[in-house]
Amino acid sequence: MSDAHRDSRTAPRAPLRILCQHAHGSCAACCGVHNFRVRSHSAEHARLLRRTERVRAAWPDEAALARARDELLALEAPDVLFAGVKVCPFSGYVDEGRVGCLLHPSRHPRGADLRELGVYPREICEGHFCAPHDWLRAREADLAQTARGLFYGRVVTDAGLVKALARLLDDALGRAFTSAELARARPALDPALTALWDTLRDWPWRDPDPARFGGFVFTGNEATERGVPSCLAGLSLEVEPAVRQVLDALGTRALDDAAAGAAMACLRERVEAVAAALRGD
Numbered sequence: 399m400s401d402a403h404r405d406s407r408t409a410p411r412a413p414l415r416i417l418c419q420h421a422h423g424s425c426a427a428c429c430g431v432h433n434f435r436v437r438s439h440s441a442e443h444a445r446l447l448r449r450t451e452r453v454r455a456a457w458p459d460e461a462a463l464a465r466a467r468d469e470l471l472a473l474e475a476p477d478v479l480f481a482g483v484k485v486c487p488f489s490g491y492v493d494e495g496r497v498g499c500l501l502h503p504s505r506h507p508r509g510a511d512l513r514e515l516g517v518y519p520r521e522i523c524e525g526h527f528c529a530p531h532d533w534l535r536a537r538e539a540d541l542a543q544t545a546r547g548l549f550y551g552r553v554v555t556d557a558g559l560v561k562a563l564a565r566l567l568d569d570a571l572g573r574a575f576t577s578a579e580l581a582r583a584r585p586a587l588d589p590a591l592t593a594l595w596d597t598l599r600d601w602p603w604r605d606p607d608p609a610r611f612g613g614f615v616f617t618g619n620e621a622t623e624r625g626v627p628s629c630l631a632g633l634s635l636e637v638e639p640a641v642r643q644v645l646d647a648l649g650t651r652a653l654d655d656a657a658a659g660a661a662m663a664c665l666r667e668r669v670e671a672v673a674a675a676l677r678g679d
């Protein structure tokens with residue numbers, strides 16, 4: 399099994415709740431969609447569109463798909479961030495804006511499973527469920543699933559980020575939010591949630607180093623991962639652990655007191671707005 403799956407499992411039975419897709423968001427992180435040095439929305443979109451078009455043109459001819467795979471792997475290789483996480487070129491747009499496996503048997507005219515053509519053995523594609531399936535409680539998963547599009551995958555695969563955001567929302571409310579009230583409060587809650595997720599996705603204090611990903615930096619020929627000190631290390635500010643965790647998970651650069659104050663105020667403001675909408679203020 400590759401390094402990519404060292405924190406994962408191939409379960410004999412699927413979890414009761416599968417987190418990979420929801421009505422407005424999709425994830426393909428374990429197929430390597432985020433494992434690139436350039437991860438802007440436009441670069442991700444261009445990469446996924448190119449894959450989708452190449453695979454569609456070859457579909458469902460296996461020899462043509464293998465050729466498309468090899469061409470795409472060669473094209474994308476120079477921009478891959480971390481050699482330890484495989485990047486599968488068969489992860490693309492399965493629907494408008496929705497990312498998934500282009501080789502999934504549900505897409506094949508005779509239901510054939512061609513996932514052996516991908517970068518992992520078929521049984522891993524079929525049975526892999528990442529650690530957040532075990533680690534996230536229902537209300538945390540429900541909060542994560544208010545994130546939309548491909549950014550949802552970045553959120554749901556970082557259980558520490560989701561848990562820290564849930565803690566901040568609890569703190570802002572003065573009690574623990576529930577799944578039921580999250581559901582009840584929508585769609586009135588959506589503008590505040592959208593503002594929160596958009597801010598986190600386009601985080602103004604993100605480290606501009608393309609080798610940085612969340613709390614890690616990938617260096618050397620093998621792009622070995624190395625933890626980086628907290629963006630708030632050495633500051634005299636009082637900081638709740640959950641705030642520090644969110645900022646580090648977002649790949650925040652080392653901040654001085656003034657910038658840290660601004661980043662924390664921005665985060666609090668977005669979370670407060672969600673709490674206010676939940677309360678019906």
Ligand code: SF4
Pocket residue numbers: 417418419425426427428429526527528529551554555
């Ligand atoms: S990283 Fe986890 S949630 Fe995302 S597609 Fe893979 S198994 Fe599903």
Ligand code: SF4
Pocket residue numbers: 428429486487488489490498499500501502513514515516517518523
């Ligand atoms: S073939 Fe496997 S690794 Fe490739 S996109 Fe499909 S599920 Fe992911």
